[in-house]
Amino acid sequence: MLEGGRISNRQLIFLMLFTVLGTANMFLPALAAEHAKQDAWLSPFFSMLEGLWVVFIITELGRRFPGKTLIEYLRLITGPVLGTGLGCLFIFWMIHTNAIIIREFAELIVTTMMPETPIIIFLATITFTAALLVRAGLEVMGRTAEFLSPIFLGTFVLIPLLVGEIMKPENLLPILEKGIKPVIAGGLAPGGWFGEVALLGMLLPYLREPHKGRQAVALAVGVITVNLSVTGFAVTAVFGPEPNLMFPFLTLAQNIRVAEFLERIESLILVVWVAGVAVKIAVFYYAAVLATAQLTGVKDYRCVVTPIGVILTVLAIIIYDNIMELVNFVARIWPFYGPTFEWVIPALLLVVAIVTRKKSPPPPEDPDPERNVGTH
Amino acid sequence: MVLLLTVIFLALIALEVPKLVQGKMWRELAVYSALMFLGMFLSYAKVLRIKIPNPDEWIRHLYKPLSEAVFHYLTGK
Numbered sequence: 001m002l003e004g005g006r007i008s009n010r011q012l013i014f015l016m017l018f019t020v021l022g023t024a025n026m027f028l029p030a031l032a033a034e035h036a037k038q039d040a041w042l043s044p045f046f047s048m049l050e051g052l053w054v055v056f057i058i059t060e061l062g063r064r065f066p067g068k069t070l071i072e073y074l075r076l077i078t079g080p081v082l083g084t085g086l087g088c089l090f091i092f093w094m095i096h097t098n099a100i101i102i103r104e105f106a107e108l109i110v111t112t113m114m115p116e117t118p119i120i121i122f123l124a125t126i127t128f129t130a131a132l133l134v135r136a137g138l139e140v141m142g143r144t145a146e147f148l149s150p151i152f153l154g155t156f157v158l159i160p161l162l163v164g165e166i167m168k169p170e171n172l173l174p175i176l177e178k179g180i181k182p183v184i185a186g187g188l189a190p191g192g193w194f195g196e197v198a199l200l201g202m203l204l205p206y207l208r209e210p211h212k213g214r215q216a217v218a219l220a221v222g223v224i225t226v227n228l229s230v231t232g233f234a235v236t237a238v239f240g241p242e243p244n245l246m247f248p249f250l251t252l253a254q255n256i257r258v259a260e261f262l263e264r265i266e267s268l269i270l271v272v273w274v275a276g277v278a279v280k281i282a283v284f285y286y287a288a289v290l291a292t293a294q295l296t297g298v299k300d301y302r303c304v305v306t307p308i309g310v311i312l313t314v315l316a317i318i319i320y321d322n323i324m325e326l327v328n329f330v331a332r333i334w335p336f337y338g339p340t341f342e343w344v345i346p347a348l349l350l351v352v353a354i355v356t357r358k359k360s361p362p363p364p365e366d367p368d369p370e371r372n373v374g375t376h
Numbered sequence: 377m378v379l380l381l382t383v384i385f386l387a388l389i390a391l392e393v394p395k396l397v398q399g400k401m402w403r404e405l406a407v408y409s410a411l412m413f414l415g416m417f418l419s420y421a422k423v424l425r426i427k428i429p430n431p432d433e434w435i436r437h438l439y440k441p442l443s444e445a446v447f448h449y450l451t452g453k
Contacts (some may be wrong), residue, residue, distance in 0.1 A: 096432070182392070182451055184450055185447060185450035209445070234448045268446075296403070298403055299403075300401070303392070303404040304411060308411060308415075310419065311418065318418065318430060319431075329436065333436050336439045337435055
């Protein structure tokens with residue numbers, strides 16, 4: 001077994017929260033508002049359907065192949081040759097997506113806070129931080145997420161509350177002015193983010209109670225939906241249906257003025273957010289590392305952490321020339337590119353597994369499921 | 377830049393490879409080398425401004441028709 005650690009279902013919820021909210025919080029309101037205008041707060045509910053669908057597919061696969069990760073049952077279902085090919089594609093997808101996330105993070109910092117610093121500094125440092133988390137193992141990541149989540153969620157609940165007095169609820173009217181289609185269009189890009197819970201396919205076997213994985217992640221999807229909807233609501237209520245802002249949530253934080261002394265708290269928010277993004281990047285990084293290790297059959301996944309980190313950093317630089325290309329990709333291509341790997345291929349796998357009646361026996365009982373220390 | 381990159385890579389390799397060699401983990405070493413080589417290749421290509429294929433561009437081309445069709449249907453644009 002490559003990963004000796006186990007995480008609790010609560011830790012899984014928090015890991016998944018960070019995996020989606022990490023970037024969605026900052027980038028979503030602008031993307032949803034582009035199409036949905038004043039109905040941007042409704043869009044996350046359509047994305048939620050996609051998220052729940054992904055959870056259903058992945059956990060159904062997990063039920064058929066208990067104790068196995070996506071990469072392992074990929075080979076069982078499609079045979080060694082095709083399975084390895086698909087596995088490589090999945091690893092590419094994880095690394096590429098992670099490079100996009102790292103670039104998003106760095107672009108946000110450079111655009112809003114530190115325009116003079118070369119972007120490579122942020123790319124390299126966040127990748128390094130994530131690499132440390134990945135090397136420490138899944139349990140440490142779980143505990144980090146558990147520790148950070150109250151601060152993270154608290155902050156993102158607090159901001160819409162603090163801007164309450166400058167909200168203009170009439171900005172939200174009329175509801176569904178142009179019908180439901182623009183709302184769905186606004187939900188497509190966030191849907192790709194919700195689908196990132198598909199990484200569950202790599203984590204499911206390392207849960208203390210894998211059979212309860214489905215409800216845990218479904219709960220995470222619910223919390224994310226509410227959070228994003230509230231954010232969209234607050235942004236529209238404050239800035240109107242066409243905010244024309246790159247990072248509306250951050251601008252929201254800049255507008256907080258409470259009793260003349262609580263002002264300009266956006267740097268504080270950014271600190272919390274950076275911690276959240278580090279966890280998000282680490283989850284993707286970990287999935288890619290574990291997948292690579294399983295595909296190549298090495299005994300210790302830590303030997304691939306550094307090389308993948310190097311590839312991540314370089315890819316994050318070379319894939320886009322500027323932030324507009326990045327935003328364009330996230331808005332137009334990602335809603336289709338992401339789901340291809342999040343549920344289209346897994347759904348096909350599930351169908352093939354059902355048709356060919358492939359299943360794997362339950363894994364041997366964990367000798368000591370309560371242990372807390374990893375053996376890796 | 378090239379020099380700095382070389383120093384960083386040498387440091388990374390010096391930190392990890394001896395452990396792998398001592399443990400006789402040849403498979404791990406092979407995987408490590410292959411991926412590290414890829415990473416180094418991309419880094420040097422970027423620093424030396426050699427044109428390298430960008431996988432992101434392929435993906436953009438691949439998904440563009442679908443994306444345009446769906447967004448046209450949903451928003452009429």
